[in-house]
Amino acid sequence: xxxxxxxxxxxxxxxxxxxxxxxxxxxxxxxxxxxxxxxxxxxxxxxxxxxxxxxxxxxxxxxxxxxxxxxxxxxxxxxxxxxxxxxxxxxxxxxxxxxxxxxxxxxxxxxxxxxxxxxxxxxxxxxxxxxxxxxxxxxxxxxxxxxxxxxxxxxxxxxxxxxxxxxxxxxxxxxxxxxxxxxxxxxxxxxxxxxxxxxxxxxxxxxxxxxxxxxxxxxxxxxxxxxxxxxxxxxxxxxxxxxxxxxxxxxxxxxxxxxxxxxxxxxxxxxxxxxxxxxxxxxxxxxxxxxxxxxxxxxxxxxxxxxxxxxxxxxxxxxxxxxxxxxxxxxxxxxxxxxxxxxxxxxxxxxxxxxxxxxxxxxxxxxxxxxxxxxxxxxxxxxxxxxxxxxxxxxxxxxxxxxxxxxxxxxxxxxxxxxxxxxxxxxxxxxxxxxxxxxxxxxxxxxxxx
Ligand SMILES: *Cc1c(COP(=O)(O)O)cnc(C)c1O
Numbered sequence: 001x002x003x004x005x006x007x008x009x010x011x012x013x014x015x016x017x018x019x020x021x022x023x024x025x026x027x028x029x030x031x032x033x034x035x036x037x038x039x040x041x042x043x044x045x046x047x048x049x050x051x052x053x054x055x056x057x058x059x060x061x062x063x064x065x066x067x068x069x070x071x072x073x074x075x076x077x078x079x080x081x082x083x084x085x086x087x088x089x090x091x092x093x094x095x096x097x098x099x100x101x102x103x104x105x106x107x108x109x110x111x112x113x114x115x116x117x118x119x120x121x122x123x124x125x126x127x128x129x130x131x132x133x134x135x136x137x138x139x140x141x142x143x144x145x146x147x148x149x150x151x152x153x154x155x156x157x158x159x160x161x162x163x164x165x166x167x168x169x170x171x172x173x174x175x176x177x178x179x180x181x182x183x184x185x186x187x188x189x190x191x192x193x194x195x196x197x198x199x200x201x202x203x204x205x206x207x208x209x210x211x212x213x214x215x216x217x218x219x220x221x222x223x224x225x226x227x228x229x230x231x232x233x234x235x236x237x238x239x240x241x242x243x244x245x246x247x248x249x250x251x252x253x254x255x256x257x258x259x260x261x262x263x264x265x266x267x268x269x270x271x272x273x274x275x276x277x278x279x280x281x282x283x284x285x286x287x288x289x290x291x292x293x294x295x296x297x298x299x300x301x302x303x304x305x306x307x308x309x310x311x312x313x314x315x316x317x318x319x320x321x322x323x324x325x326x327x328x329x330x331x332x333x334x335x336x337x338x339x340x341x342x343x344x345x346x347x348x349x350x351x352x353x354x355x356x357x358x359x360x361x362x363x364x365x366x367x368x369x370x371x372x373x374x375x376x377x378x379x380x381x382x383x384x385x386x387x388x389x390x391x392x393x394x395x396x397x398x399x400x401x402x403x404x405x406x407x408x409x410x411x412x413x414x415x416x417x418x419x420x421x422x423x424x425x426x427x428x429x430x431x432x433x434x435x436x437x438x439x440x441x442x443x444x445x446x447x448x449x450x
Contacts, residue, residue, distance in 0.1 A: 003067035006033040006220060009324050019069035022120050022221040023132070025214035026202070032321065033220050034328055039064035041277045049235040050242065054083045057235065058228055061276065065224055070123060078119030082112055087229060089236045089395065092364045096377065098398045099233045105148045106174055107401035107422055108141040108314075109266065112228065114149030117221035118156070121213075125155035132211045133446065134158045135201055137194035140167045141314050141400065144174030146215045147182045158215075159446065161185045161194040164435070170404060170423060177429025183449065188437035191316075192307070197442050207446060217265025218321050226269035230257060231278055233395055258284035258377035258396040260369040261343075262315030264293065264322040266397065271329050271341070281392055283341045286376025288312045291345035292319060297338055311348045311408050312368040314400065342386060344379040346372050352412045359413050367405045370398035 005015040008027030016024075021033040045060060052060075058079040059072070066075060085103040092098050104111030121132055134156060136146050143160040150158045160175050164186050167175075176184040187194045198214070201207055217223045234255065241252055257280060259267035267285050274280045285293055288310040296302045304319040330336045346354075354371040358364050366374055373396035380386060381394060402409040403417050410417060419427070436442055 004039065004064055005036045007036050008032070009034050009328060017069050018066045018220065019120075019124055022069075022117070022219060023124060023211070023213055025219045032218055032324060034325055035065060035220075038272070038275045038329075043277070046234075046277055046279065049231070050239045052235070054228070054232055054235075055079045057231055058083060058225075061227065061231060061273075062225065066120075070120065074123050078116060078123070081119055082115045082225065083228070083232075085111075087232050087236070089233055089240070090364070092358060092362050092374070092396075095393050096374075097237075097393065097395045098364065098366070098370060098374075099229065099395050100398045101229060102398060102401040102404075104145075105422055106141070106144040107404055107420065108145055109226075109229070109397070109399040110141055110145035110222075111149065113217065113222040113226050113265075114142075114145040114215065116149075116225040117215055117219060118146075118149040118153050120221045121150075121156050122153045128155060130155075130211055132156050132213060134215045135161075135198050135212050135446075136215045137161045137191065137198045138167070138175070139163070139191040139313060139316065140171045141404070142216055143167075143184075144171055147175055147178050147184075150215075151178050151182060152180055156181060157449070158182045159185060159449075161187050161197060161436075161442070163187055163190050163194055166190060168404070168406070170406070170426070173426040173429060173431060176431040176433045177426050179432065183445075184433040185442065185445065186433045186435045188435065197439050200439050201442060201446065204443060206443065210446060212446075216321075217263050223265045223269060223322065223325075224272065226266050227273040227276070229266075229397070230270040230273040230280070233257075234278060237393065237395070253392050254279045254281035255393045255395050256280075256282045256284065256377065256380060258286055258373045258380065258394065260312065260315060260373040260376070260397060260399055261285045261287055261293070262290075262317040262320065264320040264326060266399070267341075268322040268325045268329070271326060274340075275329055282380065282386065284373075284376040284380040285341060285343040286372045286379075286396075287343065287345045288315050288351070288372055289345060289347060290316055290318045291343075293323065294343035294345045296323075297334075297341070297343045300334060310368075311351060311405070312372050314369060315372070342380050342383065344376050346375045350375060355409070355412050365402050365409065365413065365415075365417075366398065367400045367402040368408055369400055369405075370396065373397050373399070 101109035
């Protein structure tokens with residue numbers, strides 16, 4: 001079987017292999033890469049999950065997607081680095097679970113994608129003279145995860161742009177205290193200004209001699225490994241279910257996944273897992289007031305508004321890049337999307353109320369993003385016409401540890417959070433960054449530091 005290739009979604013660029021798609025980030029026609037084929041795993045594989053280790057599962061799922069670009073032994077090494085922490089499913093009330101994705105080094109779910117991508121670039125650069133520069137704009141969590149994932153990776157330099165005064169102190173420390181091959185640029189401006197500068201750099205002919213790539217979820221190496229969360233959650237779920245010895249395999253209800261969504265990379269990876277065979281009853285895309293997708297599913301009219309700041313700020317995105325991939329996974333059929341995916345939006349007031357209710361009823365502490373996921377799950381279970389009546393088990397994704405949104409969580413719940421070791425480790429570091437306020441200064445930086 002010829003190995004899976006990557007095609008550009010606008011179809012204006014030639015197909016390429018995984019390696020080239022990763023090194024480029026975006027296709028030359030500026031659109032996103034997408035696999036030419038979705039690998040299928042057998043029902044036996046899905047049944048046998050509880051007996052397989054996370055790395056074995058990762059190998060089976062990812063090997064066909066990277067075939068021809070990564071040797072199996074290299075992929076195995078990358079996966080064991082990437083999956084080196086827990087992804088527990090914590091009960092929060094009846095038939096409701098929080099899938100905690102924040103036990104990695106930076107305590108946000110982006111650790112897995114960032115670490116996987118770093119492993120790929122490390123493998124692709126081995127023995128090469130030329131350096132690759134990873135250029136990334138961050139509104140907070142991406143930068144920290146990318147910095148940590150790429151720290152010390154040979155042949156790769158990371159340049160992170162973040163908006164001055166718009167990221168939390170913890171987030172800034174995660175970006176600026178690591179040193180080595182990680183450079184932080186503090187931009188006088190907002191996240192959009194950072195993102196704009198990054199885009200300009202990619203199009204700048206004066207920089208065309210540099211190997212620049214991006215590390216946000218437009219990159220297939222950051223986006224696709226996130227499918228493992230859903231599969232590992234399902235494995236845990238099967239384990240819980242067989243321990244409780246209720247019923248047989250046949251009666252096992254398929255879970256509903258509710259995903260707090262911004263750029264829609266995470267939920268898109270979940271849908272990819274489903275298209276590879278993972279049993280899922282329904283997906284819920286939960287957003288804050290940046291509600292382009294909920295409005296689109298309701299009206300069929302895709303009309304982004306201006307981005308609004310919220311307390312779940314990692315999801316302050318009004319034109320999610322990965323929506324085109326979701327559309328592609330359903331072959332552009334809006335009716336098919338609506339049958340499998342619902343979307344709901346929530347205000348900050350609703351989010352705070354949910355954090356308080358969950359804490360009062362169960363003692364569980366949600367961060368604002370997880371709380372939006374929780375709300376999405378409750379809304380879907382109540383929605384008429386979806387027929388997701390209990391006991392359909394609901395799983396909401398907890399995408400960040402509450403400490404990452406410490407002031408908001410402490411104020412809303414009237415508590416003091418303990419500082420986990422991953423965070424106290426960066427609190428003592430010295431912040432190091434360069435300040436820039438124009439694209440010209442970014443270009444200058446890239447030309448002199450390369
Ligand atoms: C990035 C992020 C999200 C949104 O994920 P997408 O893949 O962009 O939809 C949600 N929560 C947290 C904490 C994040 O860092």
